[in-house]
Amino acid sequence: MTGDGHTCNILVHIDAIVVDSICTTPSDHIFTIKDSTYSHDPSSPSPPPPPPQDTNTDPDFLLTSYTTLRHAVNSLSLSSSHSPNNPHPILPPQTLRRALSSLPRPASPAYLQPLGPSETHAHLLRDILPALNHQSLSPLYLGFVTGGVLPVAEAADNLVSALDQNVQVHFPLPPLPSSSSDPSRVPERDDDDDERWTHSASTAVEAAALGMLVALLGFDNGADWRGRTFTTGATAGNILGLACGRESVVNSRAAAAGAGAIKTVARDGLLAACRAGGVEGVQVLTSMGHSSLAKAASVVGLGQGSVREVGRPGEPWRLDLDAVEGELRKGEEDGVVSVVVVSAGEVNTGRFATNVLDMPKLRSLADRYGAWIHVDGAFGLFARALPKTDEFLGLHANVAGLELADSIAADGHKLLNVPYDNGIFLCRDASVLTQVCSNPNAAYLASPGDPNEILSPLNIGLENSRRFRALPVYAVLLSEGREGIAAMLSRMVLLAREISAFVRDSEHYEWLPNEDASLESTFIVVLFRAKDAALNEVLVDRINATGKMFVSGTKWDGRKAVRIAVGNWRVEVERDAAVVREVLTAVAEGR
Ligand SMILES: Cc1ncc(COP(=O)(O)O)c(C=O)c1O
Numbered sequence: 001m002t003g004d005g006h007t008c009n010i011l012v013h014i015d016a017i018v019v020d021s022i023c024t025t026p027s028d029h030i031f032t033i034k035d036s037t038y039s040h041d042p043s044s045p046s047p048p049p050p051p052p053q054d055t056n057t058d059p060d061f062l063l064t065s066y067t068t069l070r071h072a073v074n075s076l077s078l079s080s081s082h083s084p085n086n087p088h089p090i091l092p093p094q095t096l097r098r099a100l101s102s103l104p105r106p107a108s109p110a111y112l113q114p115l116g117p118s119e120t121h122a123h124l125l126r127d128i129l130p131a132l133n134h135q136s137l138s139p140l141y142l143g144f145v146t147g148g149v150l151p152v153a154e155a156a157d158n159l160v161s162a163l164d165q166n167v168q169v170h171f172p173l174p175p176l177p178s179s180s181s182d183p184s185r186v187p188e189r190d191d192d193d194d195e196r197w198t199h200s201a202s203t204a205v206e207a208a209a210l211g212m213l214v215a216l217l218g219f220d221n222g223a224d225w226r227g228r229t230f231t232t233g234a235t236a237g238n239i240l241g242l243a244c245g246r247e248s249v250v251n252s253r254a255a256a257a258g259a260g261a262i263k264t265v266a267r268d269g270l271l272a273a274c275r276a277g278g279v280e281g282v283q284v285l286t287s288m289g290h291s292s293l294a295k296a297a298s299v300v301g302l303g304q305g306s307v308r309e310v311g312r313p314g315e316p317w318r319l320d321l322d323a324v325e326g327e328l329r330k331g332e333e334d335g336v337v338s339v340v341v342v343s344a345g346e347v348n349t350g351r352f353a354t355n356v357l358d359m360p361k362l363r364s365l366a367d368r369y370g371a372w373i374h375v376d377g378a379f380g381l382f383a384r385a386l387p388k389t390d391e392f393l394g395l396h397a398n399v400a401g402l403e404l405a406d407s408i409a410a411d412g413h414k415l416l417n418v419p420y421d422n423g424i425f426l427c428r429d430a431s432v433l434t435q436v437c438s439n440p441n442a443a444y445l446a447s448p449g450d451p452n453e454i455l456s457p458l459n460i461g462l463e464n465s466r467r468f469r470a471l472p473v474y475a476v477l478l479s480e481g482r483e484g485i486a487a488m489l490s491r492m493v494l495l496a497r498e499i500s501a502f503v504r505d506s507e508h509y510e511w512l513p514n515e516d517a518s519l520e521s522t523f524i525v526v527l528f529r530a531k532d533a534a535l536n537e538v539l540v541d542r543i544n545a546t547g548k549m550f551v552s553g554t555k556w557d558g559r560k561a562v563r564i565a566v567g568n569w570r571v572e573v574e575r576d577a578a579v580v581r582e583v584l585t586a587v588a589e590g591r
Helices: 061-080 093-101 117-131 151-163 202-216 234-257 270-277 291-299 321-334 358-369 380-385 390-398 430-437 470-505 533-537 539-545 573-588
Strands: 008-014 017-023 030-034 227-231 281-286 307-309 315-319 336-343 372-376 407-411 423-427 509-512 525-530 552-556 559-565
Touching: 061 117, 093 117, 151 470, 202 227, 202 423, 202 470, 227 234, 227 430, 234 270, 234 281, 234 291, 234 336, 234 372, 234 407, 234 423, 234 430, 281 291, 281 321, 291 307, 315 336, 321 336, 321 358, 336 358, 358 372, 380 390, 380 407, 380 470, 390 470, 423 430, 470 509, 470 525, 470 573, 525 533, 525 552, 533 539, 533 559, 539 552, 539 559, 539 573
Parallel strands: 281 307, 281 336, 336 372, 372 407
Antiparallel strands: 008 017, 017 030, 227 423, 407 423, 509 525, 525 559, 552 559
16 A cells, blocks of 8 residues: 555465455555465365465464454455445345355365365355454454454454463572572673573563553552462453452451361362361352353352342442442351452443442451452453543542552453553452462472562462463553553443433433433443333344444333443544444434
């Protein structure tokens, strides 16, 4: 493409694939992958032979495959951005059918016959890629809570794949010979003869990324949150939160009971530790906890039924602290210990469980009754990174005091716009996390390092072998800084508020959960339904059928409702709000 973006002519030949890209303006960009020798016919008697030089050792394969991939994605992006030629950010059914019919069939003689890297890549670009959703490409993919991928995060993630680091054990740089006592001293130029070999910088980069995140989110005052790690997402973070909470509250009862060797959940198991501490049960108290919380409770052996709602009447997403206190007191009488989970924010409404004075009160209740506080901040935690301007003060009040919790889960793959799968878990007391996650008895995985240095990730998380998922986060934090991230989050919130205002003022729609709420209670989620009951039944489908935006559905008060969740870095408030207003008006008027 030329500098002015108006004329280009790209013809790339890659073995059997021919990519022919011709454009005159960005909006009429045409991209085609011409059929190659690969044609997947399930009924064909014999598989096509792979081209003779099509091997994994072809030095150009990755270069060319990546170039063609980016051209293909760019052409999808152009068709996703409301161009007059193709304003549809969602998939036509025939694209999906084509992808499904291209999948290998076990009955075919070609099944599991080698296709070779180039042919395989051609198939991925031609048949699979067009049938994937465009959530990361379109600011108007407003379903679920997905986020997109900042280009710098994608570039970092490619580096992760290119070098396939396994970030599990921290091997520190061995100390310099007697001349220096500072093992972290970076060798100077004239240290070229430094003979200390080390393993990888990945654990140090991961630690740097976690440190920057902790600072960005304002958790760097007071507690050090040394128990910190990257997870696969907030579900894994909730599993860790309940596991740490269970470990702490049950063990402290077992320790208080005193007799003989102290039992712990990690070493002796939940049943033995509960028996030793006279614990009859573990309950999880929450207000509209995300569904993954019940899953986490099942995984850590508490059971889905241990999750109990203690939300305020009329505002079920808000923790009712009087009810929490009642349950903690009753639990104490009945031998039931508790983990309190703060939903910051709640996935249907985007509202928060606490407000500015609630967390100190909750902390003092938890200390009095020996409970653990876990925050599920999958998307809402990032409200702490919004600018501290008047329009966001209400949201800051919602997330004030979360630093008083014992553990916190959040997602990188949502509002931070790094690729799936990426989550963050913080635990105030690193020793609890280490006790839960220590990988014992593997001499070959032992870190020779100082335990006060970076903790080996395999001892503070669920996995042993782990992807270097810290790198895209590191890249985003470095590239955008506080300011860039605050600006990105502001755009998301302001678009959500524009949509809230439209829905609130529209004669056709009902703004949920309460129409008299302040617009400033909107974070990134907008919940609403059609006033016309018949339209409401099909509202999600009608909106999505326009092809101009994508929303997902839910239920509120037992009736269908639509959720809009804004989470893509590409958001432009006025442009995108205009499309949403136009679509919702047209759908309501039956146009
Ligand atoms: C509040 C909340 N918690 C947990 C999750 C689960 O997160 P993940 O899908 O990253 O595991 C979500 C997902 O939307 C969520 O909104």
